[in-house]
Amino acid sequence: MPFTGIPTFLRAPLVTELDGVEADVAVLGAPYDEGSPWRPGARFGPRAIREQSVRFAGFGPAQAQRGLYDIRLGRRRLAQVRLVDAGDVDVVHGNPELTFANITRAVGALCRRGILPVVLGGDHAITSAVVAGIGEPIHVVQLDAHLDYRPTTQGVRYGNGNPMRLIGEMPHVGRIFQVGIRSLRTSESDLQDALQRGNRIISRWEADRLGPEAIAAEVPTDRPLYVTVDLDVLDLPLVPGCASAEPDGLSFGQLRGILQALAARHRVVGFDVVELNPMLDVPGGNTAIVACQIILEFLGAIFDVDLKGDSGSEEA
8 A cells, every 4th residue: 555664666675785786777865955045845855756656656576567557658668677766875964075975976886787877856956966976978968947057156066056067067978958948047147158068958948849859859879868857847836846946837748758759769877856845845745746757757768668679779
């Protein structure tokens, strides 16, 4: 029952020794929100996502039918995927440097074993630490209402407005695609800096015009892909438990379409979902349910051989 037992993600086995884990996917919590300049509470995001995920559980050894049946597609997905819950990274309160080093170390341990890390935020600051742990050259797609490209001034390096600038400085990161940008709080100087680096900025309205397949086609296929999903890319009513939510965002269907198109065309080596704040969410935990379903939809697309094939798209 959903209200019994320990709520690991989808009731997957809990593993604590990452160096010896055998799996295809590991869910890793990064409950950090010291980068939030507005309302705190995103540190409780990983727990809330796990609590809602048990409503979708189907991965236990006693389950007669593993995975999830997708009525939209008319077939079962994720049935053969070995999924584990790797617990939470050690967060050292007041010491973001050490916390971020712990995140990077944990992600690196998973990637070295060929395991896809799915990281539960936490605020968006954690993404720079996650990407630092990916041990191969990558392109990055950011789905977000905001650029998160603030300069690291006055000693602020681990805020949720900094991660994409930090990621842009990493030598193993190629192109950065920032999709869904729409905030009236966008800094013009940050926008110019991002464009000068060579980032591709796709506003929420251009995303409408292009559609998912054209967005995915802009991302080069010469490197695998890391994807970061800030919940505020969605329209404000869909994510009441997101402190940075704004009006006129993407619908859930639009976001799902983009993720599906990215997974169909590219090898995805990891992703995160960030900025869930359960302290702001409605009593039913609707935003946590949305976050959980984003993860399931994207994982389903990543491992869907009917869309992607065993080795991924070779299309140029």
